[in-house]
Amino acid sequence: MSTRKKYRIAVIPGDGIGKETTPEGLRVLDAAARRFGFDLELTHYDWSCETYAQTGRMMPEDGLEQLSRSDSVFLGAVGWPGVPDHVSLWGLLIPIRRGFDQYVSLRPCKLLPGSKSPLANRGPEDIDFYVVRENTEGEYSSVGGRMFPGTDREFVSQQSILTRIGCDRIMKYAFELAMTRKRKKLTSATKSNGITFTMPYWDERFAEMAKNYPEVTTDQFHIDILCAHFVQHPDWFDVVVGSNLFGDILSDLGPAVAGSIGIAASANINPEKTHPSMFEPVHGSAPDIAGKWVANPIGQIWSGAMMLEHLGEKAAADAIVQTIERMLAEGGPRTRDMGGQAGTVDVGKALAEAVAQA
Ligand code: ATP
Ligand code: MG
Numbered sequence: 433m434s435t436r437k438k439y440r441i442a443v444i445p446g447d448g449i450g451k452e453t454t455p456e457g458l459r460v461l462d463a464a465a466r467r468f469g470f471d472l473e474l475t476h477y478d479w480s481c482e483t484y485a486q487t488g489r490m491m492p493e494d495g496l497e498q499l500s501r502s503d504s505v506f507l508g509a510v511g512w513p514g515v516p517d518h519v520s521l522w523g524l525l526i527p528i529r530r531g532f533d534q535y536v537s538l539r540p541c542k543l544l545p546g547s548k549s550p551l552a553n554r555g556p557e558d559i560d561f562y563v564v565r566e567n568t569e570g571e572y573s574s575v576g577g578r579m580f581p582g583t584d585r586e587f588v589s590q591q592s593i594l595t596r597i598g599c600d601r602i603m604k605y606a607f608e609l610a611m612t613r614k615r616k617k618l619t620s621a622t623k624s625n626g627i628t629f630t631m632p633y634w635d636e637r638f639a640e641m642a643k644n645y646p647e648v649t650t651d652q653f654h655i656d657i658l659c660a661h662f663v664q665h666p667d668w669f670d671v672v673v674g675s676n677l678f679g680d681i682l683s684d685l686g687p688a689v690a691g692s693i694g695i696a697a698s699a700n701i702n703p704e705k706t707h708p709s710m711f712e713p714v715h716g717s718a719p720d721i722a723g724k725w726v727a728n729p730i731g732q733i734w735s736g737a738m739m740l741e742h743l744g745e746k747a748a749a750d751a752i753v754q755t756i757e758r759m760l761a762e763g764g765p766r767t768r769d770m771g772g773q774a775g776t777v778d779v780g781k782a783l784a785e786a787v788a789q790a
Contacts, residue, residue, distance in 0.1 A: 441461075541561050607648055617670035620635070620674070694767065698713065699739070
């Protein structure tokens with residue numbers, strides 16, 4: 433009997449350059465599957481803002497049920513001018529993240545060779561860390577309300593909610609990730625000097641979890657100074673964990689210090705695999721360059737590597753990331769955003785060929 437593993441992947445190219453980068457992601461995944469001996473069974477979904485224009489929905493009513501038959505979701509980008517952001521967000525991304533309890537949002541922040549960091553004099557050895565964002569609770573609760581609207585007594589309130597389960601599971605994930613890293617260092621983003629109930633609790637749970645991981649070096653900073661340190665001392669960081677809001681801020685700042693938006697990858701993870709996880713580049717649908725086939729596919733391809741790692745194919749995932757780094761270091765094809773002339777497909781093909789030989 434064959435022991436060859438098979439993974440079911442739901443593919444949602446979405447809008448704009450998502451339709452151009454996703455095929456390149458799949459091209460490299462296919463090369464990795466052949467080279468490392470596993471199978472990917474793909475199911476394509478054309479859910480997008482075009483679907484919304486035709487049907488009034490970003491995805492069908494049983495969309496989540498359809499996706500739940502897969503092991504992972506591989507997404508391009510959703511969003512298009514004329515369709516309000518909250519439609520694409522609340523019609524597709526948020527239902528998937530919440531419905532599948534993808535409580536970890538993970539973003540690698542790594543300066544790749546040849547990528548331009550906005551930080552002067554910083555090289556690849558200085559910027560190599562992960563941002564781990566809590567993705568389900570915290571500041572983005574929908575608990576609150578507005579009273580006496582339009583009067584001079586008008587007031588609004590919105591609660592930030594932390595649960596013990598929610599804190600402990602994100603911190604456990606972050607510590608486990610730190611354990612897999614060479615430096616084994618974990619930084620917590622807090623603001624317990626100004627936010628006097630939830631953030632001290634966050635710190636408490638962090639300290640409690642740290643007891644289980646004596647090998648991990650820990651520190652914590654208030655979010656304001658932490659943002660400054662990301663810019664001034666990116667080399668201090670290895671793994672950084674933050675609440676929903678602070679993690680949101682850091683997970684845009686982190687990839688920004690690491691250079692081009694076109695290379696940044698992200699994952700929305702359900703670590704226990706009770707539901708599928710979702711992998712997507714950080715960038716959006718980029719209407720300004722869509723249809724020109726010049727988008728950088730590396731963010732998509734790197735997200736594919738994160739997907740393979742989550743599925744348990746770490747060797748294949750490492751091979752993809754190392755191939756990207758090697759190809760860029762050796763001056764291989766690069767898209768305009770990285771100062772080159774190559775098209776989306778050129779970069780995808782070159783990477784797929786190199787992964788096949790890895
Ligand atoms: P969203 O709100 O969907 O995240 P956005 O408007 O914030 O979208 P993007 O769609 O990511 O942002 O585009 C921001 C800028 O970055 C645009 O000028 C776009 O052309 C550029 N860009 C985004 N992705 C890529 C890519 N893969 N390759 C090259 N340039 C890109
Ligand atoms: Mg945006």
